[in-house]
Amino acid sequence: TAITCFSHRKKGGLIYQKREPDGQWYVFKSAQTQATDEFAKLRHGDYVSSQLGRIEMSVSKTK
Secondary structure: OOOOOEEEEEEOOEEEEEEOOOOOOEEEEOOOOOOOOHHHHOOOOOOOHHHHHHHHHHHHHOO
């Protein structure tokens, strides 16, 4: 189990993203979404709620 944090910046019609603490900036979402945008990989739906208790326990153990 790993916790990953990302930073986001907006410049013009682009949203950039990078993995913290030392990732490289890349286009997350273009003004008009492109097939190559990371944003295009997101799936619609709730994939967390059913596992929330297990996730919370896992996160609390890492503190």
